[in-house]
Amino acid sequence: MIAHQPALIRRELWEHRSIYITPAAIAVIVTLGVLAMLMLASGFAKELDVAIFGAQNLAGDGERRAALTGFFVGTSWVFLVALMFLTVFYSLDSLYAERKDKSILFWRSMPATDAETVISKLLTAAIVIPAITAIGIWATHLVNLIVTSIWVSAKGGDAGVLIWGSVSILDNWLAALIVVVASGLWMSPFIAWFLFVSTWAKRMPILMAFMPPIILGLLEWIVFRTQYFLTTIGDRGDMRPLFHSMSLERFFEEEQWREGLDNISLLQHIDLVGFVTDPGFWSGLLVCAILTTAAIYVRRYRDDS
Amino acid sequence: MTSLVNARNVSKNFGAVRAVDNVSFEIEKGRILGLIGPNGAGKTTLLKAVLGLTDCEGDLSVLGFNPFKQRKQLMQNICFIADVAVLPRWIKVSQILDYVEAIHPNFSRSRADELLLQTSVRAGAKVKELSKGMVTQLHLSIIMAIDAKLLVLDEPTLGLDILFRKEFYANLLNDYFDEERTILITTHQVEEIENLLTDVMFINDGKILLDSSMDALSDTYVEVLASGEGANKARGLGPIAESEMFGKSIMLFEGISREHLEGLGELRIPSVADLFVAKIKEARK
Numbered sequence: 001m002i003a004h005q006p007a008l009i010r011r012e013l014w015e016h017r018s019i020y021i022t023p024a025a026i027a028v029i030v031t032l033g034v035l036a037m038l039m040l041a042s043g044f045a046k047e048l049d050v051a052i053f054g055a056q057n058l059a060g061d062g063e064r065r066a067a068l069t070g071f072f073v074g075t076s077w078v079f080l081v082a083l084m085f086l087t088v089f090y091s092l093d094s095l096y097a098e099r100k101d102k103s104i105l106f107w108r109s110m111p112a113t114d115a116e117t118v119i120s121k122l123l124t125a126a127i128v129i130p131a132i133t134a135i136g137i138w139a140t141h142l143v144n145l146i147v148t149s150i151w152v153s154a155k156g157g158d159a160g161v162l163i164w165g166s167v168s169i170l171d172n173w174l175a176a177l178i179v180v181v182a183s184g185l186w187m188s189p190f191i192a193w194f195l196f197v198s199t200w201a202k203r204m205p206i207l208m209a210f211m212p213p214i215i216l217g218l219l220e221w222i223v224f225r226t227q228y229f230l231t232t233i234g235d236r237g238d239m240r241p242l243f244h245s246m247s248l249e250r251f252f253e254e255e256q257w258r259e260g261l262d263n264i265s266l267l268q269h270i271d272l273v274g275f276v277t278d279p280g281f282w283s284g285l286l287v288c289a290i291l292t293t294a295a296i297y298v299r300r301y302r303d304d305s
Numbered sequence: 306m307t308s309l310v311n312a313r314n315v316s317k318n319f320g321a322v323r324a325v326d327n328v329s330f331e332i333e334k335g336r337i338l339g340l341i342g343p344n345g346a347g348k349t350t351l352l353k354a355v356l357g358l359t360d361c362e363g364d365l366s367v368l369g370f371n372p373f374k375q376r377k378q379l380m381q382n383i384c385f386i387a388d389v390a391v392l393p394r395w396i397k398v399s400q401i402l403d404y405v406e407a408i409h410p411n412f413s414r415s416r417a418d419e420l421l422l423q424t425s426v427r428a429g430a431k432v433k434e435l436s437k438g439m440v441t442q443l444h445l446s447i448i449m450a451i452d453a454k455l456l457v458l459d460e461p462t463l464g465l466d467i468l469f470r471k472e473f474y475a476n477l478l479n480d481y482f483d484e485e486r487t488i489l490i491t492t493h494q495v496e497e498i499e500n501l502l503t504d505v506m507f508i509n510d511g512k513i514l515l516d517s518s519m520d521a522l523s524d525t526y527v528e529v530l531a532s533g534e535g536a537n538k539a540r541g542l543g544p545i546a547e548s549e550m551f552g553k554s555i556m557l558f559e560g561i562s563r564e565h566l567e568g569l570g571e572l573r574i575p576s577v578a579d580l581f582v583a584k585i586k587e588a589r590k
Binding site: 104110 | 356358360376377378380381384385386387391392393394395396397400403404405407408409410
């Protein structure tokens with residue numbers, strides 16, 4: 001079961017190049033955006049001198065760290081949004097495309113079981129894509145820190161103080177890794193649902209994936225005038241147990257940052273123990289296991305040829 | 306002789322349709338069996354059952370495995386080409402070789418590279434950039450580099466021109482087949498494979514109409530080309546099929562010795578295609 005996984009996952013990366021092209025493209029766009037902003041800022045020489053002087057001499061370590069962490073969170077969100085779309089489209093296509101182009105007959109002529117194949121796609125969606133996204137976030141962060149350091153130095157600032165002495169690389173990077181990997185696990189029931197639809201739908205898997213929950217939600221509202229079903233699905237999106245100690249509303253408020261300026265940390269907002277002990281985490285994995293088994297069953301027994 | 310495939314009372318239903326109807330047969334090691342039948346006869350369903358792609362009723366054993374329940378073990382010793390279009394179009398030649406090398410324990414990469422060197426297929430090309438004939442060459446090179454005991458070919462040359470078809474079968478015979486290997490093949494182009502076969506099986510409406518070695522076929526079936534009195538006498542012996550050509554009657558006999566038919570006309574060994582047509586017509590009467 002495990003021995004074939006590297007080859008099967010490598011196969012997924014060959015077929016779905018968007019898995020690494022998308023983060024790479026975002027990295028380039030974000031970096032170009034940062035470069036554009038820096039070039040724009042260069043046009044205001046006087047104000048820039050004051051800003052650099054202020055940041056270097058008047059602001060404290062905590063404020064500089066807060067600013068750099070805010071920049072990191074901002075750029076990381078772009079990757080997280082892309083991760084969501086990438087995962088949905090990958091999962092819906094992964095078992096549908098092989099039936100559409102009939103290559104399933106070739107893949108099934110090899111000694112890899114249906115369970116191995118479906119699990120490789122689940123691992124790709126839930127672990128590999130988030131891991132590549134994390135690498136994209138780290139690389140973008142690093143490149144932008146270097147670019148900004150060069151720019152700051154060119155403008156007469158001390159990059160050692162302004163950038164490298166203030167940035168919390170380990171905290172930021174570890175938090176990003178935890179968030180993206182946890183998101184893959186937390187969203188695994190949705191991924192498994194998409195995989196199931198991908199192997200089951202005869203056409204338009206995207207429609208087949210989203211229509212049933214919408215119809216169920218509408219039926220619930222028409223019959224009972226309640227919205228529990230769609231609310232439950234929607235509420236899962238905020239990964240509440242992971243950010244148990246954080247108030248999203250207050251996260252970006254200035255006062256919130258000022259309260260703990262000397263100890264700005266993304267990790268302190270992450271409750272890993274609370275996350276893995278939350279019933280929602282385990283019930284999600286259970287739903288994922290049931291839907292993955294269903295996807296394996298359909299791939300095994302379905303005859304599309 | 307060792308039996309590689311053993312089917313006893315195998316059936317497969319699709320709803321009310323009985324695609325395979327209580328068939329029993331054996332395939333021995335080192336044979337090339339042609340499974341021949343009209344469209345919808347149940348050939349592909351039977352092949353799928355052999356390959357473990359579909360379950361079935363009855364007892365079916367392939368290389369000692371239950372093909373549906375033990376597919377993974379079976380696929381290590383069996384290869385199949387369903388038709389030329391099944392290779393994924395997005396993949397590169399080198400990638401597909403890397404994949405098979407990683408997944409298949411009996412695949413020889415050096416052998417595949419060697420075979421591909423004899424073709425115009427480049428390692429860096431994507432399958433979608435290859436012609437139909439080149440895709441077949443690639444698929445065949447992969448298959449021939451796998452040390453498999455049973456090779457199943459379902460219409461492997463469909464859509465290919467005559468040059469590629471001839472080359473395909475020549476490669477199969479010269480570079481692949483030996484007494485340790487067994488080939489099960491279905492095709493509509495019966496005439497092209499007739500000389501390759503050691504055994505033949507006709508299937509119609511899910512039932513086996515004929516299961517014979519090619520050697521036994523020439524002993525059992527005789528074609529008589531006769532006219533006049535000879536034709537009348539031959540007709541009296543009960544041919545299973547009769548047709549007219551250039552004013553002569555061509556009659557096909559089953560189970561009547563050549564000695565009985567000597568002197569009635571010109572005796573010939575019937576072609577598999579003629580025999581197939583006769584048996585199908587007989588079954589539909």
